[in-house]
Amino acid sequence: MTTFTVQAIPTFQDNYVWLIRALDSAHVIVVDPGDAGPVIEAIRQQNLIPVAILATHHHYDHIDGIVPFLAQYPVPVFGPRNGAIPGMTHPLSANDSYLSVHDAFPDCRVIAVPGHTQDHIAYLFDDCLFCGDTLFAAGCGRLLGGTAAQLLASLKYIGTLPSATKIYCAHEYTADNLAFASVVEPDNPATQQRRQDTAALRSQGQITLPSTLALEHATNPFLRCQQASVIDRVEQHVAKPLVDELAVFTALRQWKDAF
Secondary structure, X not given: OOOEEEEEEEEOOOEXXXXXXXXXXXXXXXXXXXXXXXXXXXXXXXXXXXXXXXXXXXXXXXXXXXXXXXXXXXXXXXXXXXXXXXXXXXXXXXXXXXXXXXXXXXXXXXXXXXXXXXXXXXXXXXXXXXEEOOEEOOEEOOOOOOOHHHHHHHHHHHOOOOOOOEEEEOEOOHHHHHHXXXXXXXXXXXXXXXXXXXXXXXXXXXXXXXXXXXXXXXXXXXXXXXXXXXHHHHHHHHOOOOOXXXXXXXXXXXXXXXX
């Protein structure tokens, strides 16, 4: 039984800060507050009680709101041990360790998911994965400090989670990612259907998250680098055979970078 709800707080152009709220309680956990203002406003409007901040990695659009937030709400700050997270009180490093953030919430798994950055971690509460910029809806993060091999390994690990796992990533990139996915797999009916569904949601001003891992397996080319349809299209793009899954993934990421 789910013991919490999740609310998206839009920040900047396309970021989401996630508020995890315990059921029948005002207690909330704040995930990746890049901008304190909208988060503080939401907390005040809803009379919420923040109990912790969780940071996935050190990029400004995930952490710049931490210090201003702490000035109003001095709560514990959890984040990657080597991630240079401001105000951090609880550095984390163990893969698959269990973390008790607050008594109002279930313990979560802390998962090391390097690749976008060297220090990136994700938090799994029940079937809800808060994965920052590692896995996006229909995409994945750029290589901004980590390696393609690291990112592929992180995505493959996430891919072993139950198919019903909900993906709470940190950006509204779904439409753009699906445009690229449609070029990689133009004959994938699941991708075409997801593009229609995404366009309908955005036209109504709704967000496209959370995704599910099942939907990512069906439509996200970065989770499909073993599929013949993806391999063939990437090899056509680079005009040479690719020797293994890592070579396909690396070429696919480079293709997306230039898309």
